[in-house]
Amino acid sequence: MAETAENTKQLEVKAEKKEALFSKKNRKLVTDPLDGDNPVTVQVLGVCSALAITAQMMPALVMGLAVIFVVTCSNVVTSLLRNTIPSSIRIVVQLAVVATFVIFVSQILEAFVYETAKYLGPFVGLIITNCIVMGRLEAFAMGNKPWPSFLDGLGNSLGYTVILLIIAFFREILGSGSLFGFKIFESMGIQYQGNGLMLLPAGAAIMLGLLIWIQRSVNGYVEEA
Amino acid sequence: MNKDSNIYIVIYTVALTVICGAILALASEGLKPFKEANVAHDLKRNILATTMDISSKNKEEVENLYKQLVKTSYVVNAQGEKVEKSVESINTMEEYSLKRDKPQDRLLPVYEVASQENPEKTAYYVFPMYGFGLWDYIWGYVALEADFNTIKGTVFAHKGETAGLGARIVTEEIRKRYVGKKIFEGDQLASVEMQKGEGNNYDSDAHKIDGMSGATLTGKGLNVMFEEYFGVYKPFIEKQKNKLSLAK
Numbered sequence: 141m142a143e144t145a146e147n148t149k150q151l152e153v154k155a156e157k158k159e160a161l162f163s164k165k166n167r168k169l170v171t172d173p174l175d176g177d178n179p180v181t182v183q184v185l186g187v188c189s190a191l192a193i194t195a196q197m198m199p200a201l202v203m204g205l206a207v208i209f210v211v212t213c214s215n216v217v218t219s220l221l222r223n224t225i226p227s228s229i230r231i232v233v234q235l236a237v238v239a240t241f242v243i244f245v246s247q248i249l250e251a252f253v254y255e256t257a258k259y260l261g262p263f264v265g266l267i268i269t270n271c272i273v274m275g276r277l278e279a280f281a282m283g284n285k286p287w288p289s290f291l292d293g294l295g296n297s298l299g300y301t302v303i304l305l306i307i308a309f310f311r312e313i314l315g316s317g318s319l320f321g322f323k324i325f326e327s328m329g330i331q332y333q334g335n336g337l338m339l340l341p342a343g344a345a346i347m348l349g350l351l352i353w354i355q356r357s358v359n360g361y362v363e364e365a
Numbered sequence: 366m367n368k369d370s371n372i373y374i375v376i377y378t379v380a381l382t383v384i385c386g387a388i389l390a391l392a393s394e395g396l397k398p399f400k401e402a403n404v405a406h407d408l409k410r411n412i413l414a415t416t417m418d419i420s421s422k423n424k425e426e427v428e429n430l431y432k433q434l435v436k437t438s439y440v441v442n443a444q445g446e447k448v449e450k451s452v453e454s455i456n457t458m459e460e461y462s463l464k465r466d467k468p469q470d471r472l473l474p475v476y477e478v479a480s481q482e483n484p485e486k487t488a489y490y491v492f493p494m495y496g497f498g499l500w501d502y503i504w505g506y507v508a509l510e511a512d513f514n515t516i517k518g519t520v521f522a523h524k525g526e527t528a529g530l531g532a533r534i535v536t537e538e539i540r541k542r543y544v545g546k547k548i549f550e551g552d553q554l555a556s557v558e559m560q561k562g563e564g565n566n567y568d569s570d571a572h573k574i575d576g577m578s579g580a581t582l583t584g585k586g587l588n589v590m591f592e593e594y595f596g597v598y599k600p601f602i603e604k605q606k607n608k609l610s611l612a613k
Contacts, residue, residue, distance in 0.1 A: 224368070224377070225368075225377075226368045226369055226373060226374045226377060227368070227369065228369060228374065229374055229377070229378065232378070233377075233378075233381060236381050236382070236385050237385075239385075240385040240388060240389060243389050243392075244388070244389065244392050247389075247392050247393055247396050247400075248392075248396070250396070250400050250403065251396040251399035251400050251403065252399065254400075254403035254406075254407065258407075258522075261524070261525070262524075262525055339529075340529045341529050342529075
């Protein structure tokens, strides 16, 4: 009996080891947050920055890339450290890891894309407090291996970036008549008076609300009591 | 070792702090030359932006224009005397924050900018300034025409004003409101005051401009900055004016 149990255990371990890098389960880690489990529109996390820096595509893209880097790297590092972290200071350790990556990103931006860094201002530093980052570390990376943690971080930050880009697309084109600073309407010879509301955070809130509404009605998502 | 023992926790936090600190210190030092070059370029861009529209110019064009148009810059004190220091050695933020209650002790950079039509003759004087908005520092550059009274243009920046409200000071819309306004009334400093409320017309008043709705305190910060800095630049300006009238 004991032998059989051990065999089964070994088989399980082998099966776990053999799990393909892009198995269905792993693929879901990336694809779920893009739609059905989106951190912004479904979990309603990271909304503050989604409202603040989406008046133009360029800053939204840079912010998205920064968050992808921070969440993915922090997830992998936390996952690597997970068995050594004392439980009583785990939040402090997670914060230190996140803060290190965020400050690193902020330095890189200041050195190589200064104008965008200036525009993003405090919001790069505030990635530290973005609930998506801490949420993924605490909920996923602390209990999973580095590779799934990498995929989970990638998926969630991509989900965040996609929403940022959608909001920024509509805000920039409706608010300034341009995309990535390129005057679309003017180049087509159309006179376009920008909608000032779209440039204000209120315009972003309206866009985000509409997006959440559309996505939830398409997916049939219902808020649990 | 027991993960929850105090000694483990202490060693763990110390090691983590040292490693994170070392990584960031290395990154900061390694990227320093790039960051400094960016800050220097940004200054040039701001100075030129007070006198002309350079929004579509790239980095190289701005550098060339600066070389062509900004030939003289110097540092003055609040008594209007030139000081033997280069403008690069003056950090306006430190001059402001370290001598907050003693504006008369601050060292003040001045940039002379020529116009594109006549690159040999100084047409504008650009004065950098610093202040405090609602939440944090605000700063700016104000260009006066050669009469030392009429504002040619302004550039403002801020560290943490509210997005969509006080942060509007960086926009063209707010900057434009200052153009053509006067700093002095006769010999007296009258400054330019941003008013409370928005949507009023102050075209007939040379010292008032329309306010920013929802950002009255940032506007007050701008007013204090203007008054304080033109107060300390005034002796220099008066000396220059005297020189000009003697030359005439």
